[in-house]
Amino acid sequence: MQVLVVDDHPIMRVGVRQLIEAAWADVQVEEAETIEEAVHCFNARPPNVVLLDLSLPDATGVEGAARMLRVAKGVPILVLSMNPESGYAARLLQMGVAGYLPKDRASQDLITAIRRVLEGGRYVTASMADRLLALLDGKAPGALPHEALSTQEYRVMQLIAAGQGASDIAEAMHLSVKTVGSYRARILAKTGWKNNTELTKYCVQHGLTDSE
CATH class of the missing domain: 3.40.50.2300 (Response regulator)
Structure with a gap:
């Protein structure tokens, strides 16, 4: 093996x-x-x-x-x-x-x-x-906000939390800056976060940033 x-x-x-x-x-x-x-x-x-x-x-x-x-x-x-x-x-x-x-x-x-x-x-x-x-089953107690995100939205969330700007994220994910902006808007709408500061704070609190 x-x-x-x-x-x-x-x-x-x-x-x-x-x-x-x-x-x-x-x-x-x-x-x-x-x-x-x-x-x-x-x-x-x-x-x-x-x-x-x-x-x-x-x-x-x-x-x-x-x-x-x-x-x-x-x-x-x-x-x-x-x-x-x-x-x-x-x-x-x-x-x-x-x-x-x-x-x-x-x-x-x-x-x-x-x-x-x-x-x-x-x-x-x-x-x-x-x-x-x-x-x-749709019965998870206290389902976390990030669990509602698509895979692409999740990746954008992590990169925002890492301090990367829209241009950097667009380059890393091979997307347009406009598309990154659309993903960010959907992330905030789905989670209820008001801005990148709240997003980053959440990611840090829940271990969704690079911690190793």
């Missing part, structure tokens, strides 16, 4: 490697610190599963996952992140990742999560599974 671990923290990569090698005798673990390195490793030797950090030097948040999904077609991606599940898991599962595991649960649940996604299933923690089911 071949596993690709994408994380810019050496200690985390070592810990993940040790857990995997203890669980499988015939496993080969490749490591990458950036999405660019990950793409190179993937193309050179396609893995059976990708373990992906959300905060990397050349990509953060959903952008890194989106870039990896374009390359790793048919190969499950399991996200390992310090960011809270409530902020990212539902969005990433909608995009196509196979699972989401908080890093503070990795030592207990990593092998179970890998086995689940290798079998073609999806993996989230039990508490997040309950929340996702409630969201599907």
Whole structure:
């Protein structure tokens, strides 16, 4: 079995490697610190599963996952992140990742999560599974404002919270400045935020900014 671990923290990569090698005798673990390195490793030797950090030097948040999904077609991606599940898991599962595991649960649940996604299933923690089911039923208690956003709106929200202006966001997302403005207007309308300051404050409070 071949596993690709994408994380810019050496200690985390070592810990993940040790857990995997203890669980499988015939496993080969490749490591990458950036999405660019990950793409190179993937193309050179396609893995059976990708373990992906959300905060990397050349990509953060959903952008890194989106870039990896374009390359790793048919190969499950399991996200390992310090960011809270409530902020990212539902969005990433909608995009196509196979699972989401908080890093503070990795030592207990990593092998179970890998086995689940290798079998073609999806993996989230039990508490997040309950929340996702409630969201599907429209019964989620206290549904968060950002959960109503589309994937593109969500990305614009994150970039605004990161302090990027409309021109920078347009360039990063390959959109026109006018389209970015339209997304911003829809974000404010859906969430009830009055301005970028309220948007940024919310993102910081809910761990939706780059925190790793």
